[in-house]
Amino acid sequence: MALSRSAACHRVRLPRRATLAEERMEVVVDVDLRKLRYFVAVAEELNFRRAAESLHVAHQVLSRQISALEGELKARLFLRDKRGTELTPAGAQLLTDARPLLANADALRRRVGRVARGADRFTVGFVPGLVVSAAIRVLASRHPSLTVDVVRTGPHDQTDVVHDGRVDVSFVRLPVDQRGLHLRPLFTEPRAVVLPVGHRLAGATSVGIADLADEHLVQDPDSVPQWRDTAAERRTGRRSAAPAVRTVEEELDQVAAGAGVLVLPLSVAGFHTRRDLTSVPVYDIGPSHVCLAWDASRRSPLVHEFAAIAEEHHRARQAT
Numbered sequence: 001m002a003l004s005r006s007a008a009c010h011r012v013r014l015p016r017r018a019t020l021a022e023e024r025m026e027v028v029v030d031v032d033l034r035k036l037r038y039f040v041a042v043a044e045e046l047n048f049r050r051a052a053e054s055l056h057v058a059h060q061v062l063s064r065q066i067s068a069l070e071g072e073l074k075a076r077l078f079l080r081d082k083r084g085t086e087l088t089p090a091g092a093q094l095l096t097d098a099r100p101l102l103a104n105a106d107a108l109r110r111r112v113g114r115v116a117r118g119a120d121r122f123t124v125g126f127v128p129g130l131v132v133s134a135a136i137r138v139l140a141s142r143h144p145s146l147t148v149d150v151v152r153t154g155p156h157d158q159t160d161v162v163h164d165g166r167v168d169v170s171f172v173r174l175p176v177d178q179r180g181l182h183l184r185p186l187f188t189e190p191r192a193v194v195l196p197v198g199h200r201l202a203g204a205t206s207v208g209i210a211d212l213a214d215e216h217l218v219q220d221p222d223s224v225p226q227w228r229d230t231a232a233e234r235r236t237g238r239r240s241a242a243p244a245v246r247t248v249e250e251e252l253d254q255v256a257a258g259a260g261v262l263v264l265p266l267s268v269a270g271f272h273t274r275r276d277l278t279s280v281p282v283y284d285i286g287p288s289h290v291c292l293a294w295d296a297s298r299r300s301p302l303v304h305e306f307a308a309i310a311e312e313h314h315r316a317r318q319a320t
Contacts, residue, residue, distance in 0.1 A: 033105055035069040036098045038062055039077065043095045046085045107164035122302055123149040125161045125170030128248070129268035130290065132171055135310040142305075154247055162293055168303055171310075173265065174289040175223075182296045184307050187314045188287035192269045192279040194255050194262040199278075206281045216260035218251050224263045226285050248272060 041051040042062070052062040070077050077091035087095065122139065126132045136148050151167050153160075158172045159181060171186070193212060195202050201211060209226045221228040228234060248268065255262050256276045264272075265288035269279035292310050294303050 031069065031072060033102065035065050035072075036102060038065045039069055039091075040095065040098050040102065042066060042078065042085070043087055043091060046087075048080075048085065103164070120145060121147045121149065122306070123151060123167040124306070125151045125153045125158065125167035125172075127153055127155065127158055127171060127173055127268075129265060129271040130171050132310075135306065135313045138309045138313070139302075139306050143302075146302075159293060162295055168298075168300065169292055169294045169306055172291055172293045174291060176293070180296055181293045182298075183291040183293050184311060186290045186292055186310060187318060188289050190266050190281055190283075190287055191263055191285050192266045192281045194252065194264055194269055194272075194277055194279045196256060196258060197276055197278050199261075201280060202278050204280050206283045208284045209282060212261060212263075212282075218254045218260040218262050224285070227263065252277060 038051070038055060038057075041055050042048055045051040045054065048062060048066075049059055052059045055062065066077065073090070073094070075090040075094075076088050077094060079086050079088055124132060124136060132150065136150070140146060140148050151161055151170075153170060153172075155173070158170060159176045161167045162170050162181060172183075176183075193201075193207060201207050204211075209230060212227055213230045214232050216233060217224060217227055217231070221231070221234065248264070249272070251262050252272055252274065254260060256274065263282065263285070264279070266279075266281065292307050294307070
């Protein structure tokens with residue numbers, strides 16, 4: 001018997017099979033975030049006792065939670081024997097996926113908390129070397145009931161604090177990943193090279209990038225493209241592998257030890273004054289650009305008001 005048109009249509013509309021990415025996401029969404037935090041602690045320590053101490057839970061509780069997680073995921077996550085603890089391939093994959101998931105959960109919690117607090121608190125991020133107090137004072141004077149906090153950032157997390165909700169706005173130095181951000185340019189400033197006090201260029205009033213071509217740069221060469229394109233060690237392929245550093249202070253320690261030189265915005269070099277180091281302006285290198293950054297999805301009047309205040313303040317400073 002022939003099928004009707006409606007029956008035929010119903011017959012071919014089979015349920016769509018979930019993609020692998022969707023199946024993985026469904027599994028992750030169903031997992032208790034607390035168990036994921038416990039798992040990450042063990043995966044980073046590769047020691048259940050130390051992980052339990054860092055989490056302030058009993059060793060037995062942690063072991064039960066990991067066993068429960070393995071049961072939920074139907075996968076063994078750790079191999080444990082007399083030699084110690086190590087991740088299985090499934091555990092390594094879960095660690096890769098769990099870290100950004102937990103970071104996003106923390107960011108969500110902070111953003112929701114910020115909205116729940118209402119408009120009685122405003123947080124400003126800033127990188128060292130920048131003076132942001134004047135703009136903050138203006139905002140506070142306009143809104144006497146507003147509590148304004150500040151958060152110090154660094155070159156590696158200056159936009160992270162915006163994305164994860166720790167700050168409402170942040171003073172940042174370019175270059176940054178601009179995805180998801182709104183940037184308002186504020187000002188530029190020259191840059192200087194930081195040298196050991198006994199360096200051959202330490203007494204100069206200024207230097208050119210050509211004077212630094214034979215030097216080793218302790219920072220990422222891409223942050224100073226003018227040096228990168230002229231450096232002798234880049235041409236010869238003899239650039240040595242630099243130790244991993246995350247802070248300006250660590251880079252300055254390398255310079256003081258004679259490992260190389262460091263190019264910084266002039267105000268940052270002045271902020272980190274040390275008796276064993278000196279700084280010299282570089283006259284033919286691009287300036288450092290400072291912007292105010294905030295989440296592009298924000299529509300807060302306070303954010304836009306503070307941006308206007310900061311812009312006006314720096315415009316007035318440059319005019320004097």
